[in-house]
């Protein structure tokens with residue numbers, strides 16, 4: 424009985440981790456570097472940020 428509960432628990436955890444990863448991916452923005460102004464601009468939501476690299480996710484949904 425205990426083993427069955429453990430398997431169920433692990434399955435639920437994996438499901439939520441998988442879902443979190445999927446939703447994070449869909450939130451990713453299309454970052455374009457604006458070299459003239461030195462900023463990264465999101466073509467999807469219009470967010471702007473400063474940095475050497477493009478942000479990994481959308482600033483709008485934080």
Ligand SMILES: [Zn+2]
Nearest residue numbers: 452465468481
């Ligand atoms: Zn965005």
